[in-house]
Amino acid sequence: MLSSDNQSFSIKVLSTGDVFEVPVNRTILHVLYENGYEVPLDCSNGRCGTCKTRYVSGEIDHRDTALTEAERSEYLTVCVSRALSGQVVLDLPAAKSAQPVARPVAIVEAPACVGCLNCVRFCTFGAARIDDSLIGVGGIIGAARIDKDLCTGCGLCAAACPTGAIEMNINTHDQIIDTIQMLNTDALHTGEQFGIKAASSSPLAKVILFACSQCRAIAHQVSDQQNLSPERLANTQVVDVPCSGRIDTLQLMHAFESGANGVMVAGCQPGDCYFNTGNLHAAQRVNRIAEWLSDCGLHRDQVKMVNLSPGDSQNLADGLKELALKVSEIGPGPTQEQRTADQPEAVHA
Numbered sequence: 001m002l003s004s005d006n007q008s009f010s011i012k013v014l015s016t017g018d019v020f021e022v023p024v025n026r027t028i029l030h031v032l033y034e035n036g037y038e039v040p041l042d043c044s045n046g047r048c049g050t051c052k053t054r055y056v057s058g059e060i061d062h063r064d065t066a067l068t069e070a071e072r073s074e075y076l077t078v079c080v081s082r083a084l085s086g087q088v089v090l091d092l093p094a095a096k097s098a099q100p101v102a103r104p105v106a107i108v109e110a111p112a113c114v115g116c117l118n119c120v121r122f123c124t125f126g127a128a129r130i131d132d133s134l135i136g137v138g139g140i141i142g143a144a145r146i147d148k149d150l151c152t153g154c155g156l157c158a159a160a161c162p163t164g165a166i167e168m169n170i171n172t173h174d175q176i177i178d179t180i181q182m183l184n185t186d187a188l189h190t191g192e193q194f195g196i197k198a199a200s201s202s203p204l205a206k207v208i209l210f211a212c213s214q215c216r217a218i219a220h221q222v223s224d225q226q227n228l229s230p231e232r233l234a235n236t237q238v239v240d241v242p243c244s245g246r247i248d249t250l251q252l253m254h255a256f257e258s259g260a261n262g263v264m265v266a267g268c269q270p271g272d273c274y275f276n277t278g279n280l281h282a283a284q285r286v287n288r289i290a291e292w293l294s295d296c297g298l299h300r301d302q303v304k305m306v307n308l309s310p311g312d313s314q315n316l317a318d319g320l321k322e323l324a325l326k327v328s329e330i331g332p333g334p335t336q337e338q339r340t341a342d343q344p345e346a347v348h349a
Helices: 028-034 118-122 156-160 173-186 190-194 216-227 249-257 278-295 313-330 334-342
Strands: 009-013 019-022 052-061 075-077 082-090 106-108 128-135 141-146 166-168 205-211 234-240 262-268 303-308
Touching (some): 028 082, 106 141, 118 128, 156 166, 173 205, 205 216, 205 313, 249 262, 262 278
Parallel strands (some): 009 082
Antiparallel strands (some): 106 166, 128 141
């Protein structure tokens, strides 16, 4: 088969007639986003198939691991597929705007970088490097630089950065913290909205469930089902992240600090992570938090990681029930007790 590595090609959007050149060092996804065409995206490396797009004509060099052979006769993944020659005609709706679409990428604040190489070690796509032309913290020569064309937006480098010099343009650390805070502060006893009483008269435990893009749909489905069950022991709220490796220890601890009784991280099975090693790093952080909880006189069983296969709702449901039972047995921790004490007493007429 001919190689498409060293040749450019063009794409044509059937609905508008727009024609764009795709250079050697760019992908169809890059070009579409730069010209206002937004395509659903979860991985940027051909593993999830979220960005699959119907093509009408063209000889395609399929490089994904998501599509079946039957699908490849009709679809391509715009994040990695290339044309072997000529032009590819895509069946896409017109762009909603002429403005470029923001794609998730990591951004480095060079003056805060200590040149520790964590980002280089954690990135499995070769997007991170140390650039000697940049000045890091304290005037050191060399700081991290992220190649936005190679960046997949997983957030592994941001989670591993010890100084916060690396941040995501989407799914920022502060956005994740704010989401945790909102879910813990405003969490409703969901079933009660529909007149469903909990099995116990005791206050429901709060569980924060972090879910990667591969586990997201199952996480929301299972948590909603359990929240609406009369037998529920906990109210579970889901925090969406692009990859379980995006979650850092500060975010895990903040879930407890802001009122959660239990925390769960849902990630892919080992070897199946869209970003190769994100779930392995997440497991290390969960274990670290468990040790910290134990060292503080709390319970290591209040934090848990579950590895899921696609569609594996049963293991998640079982894991959440097990965690809910455990935190219900343990009872409220110091942060929950303090929050209760801080609440003003109800005034009765």
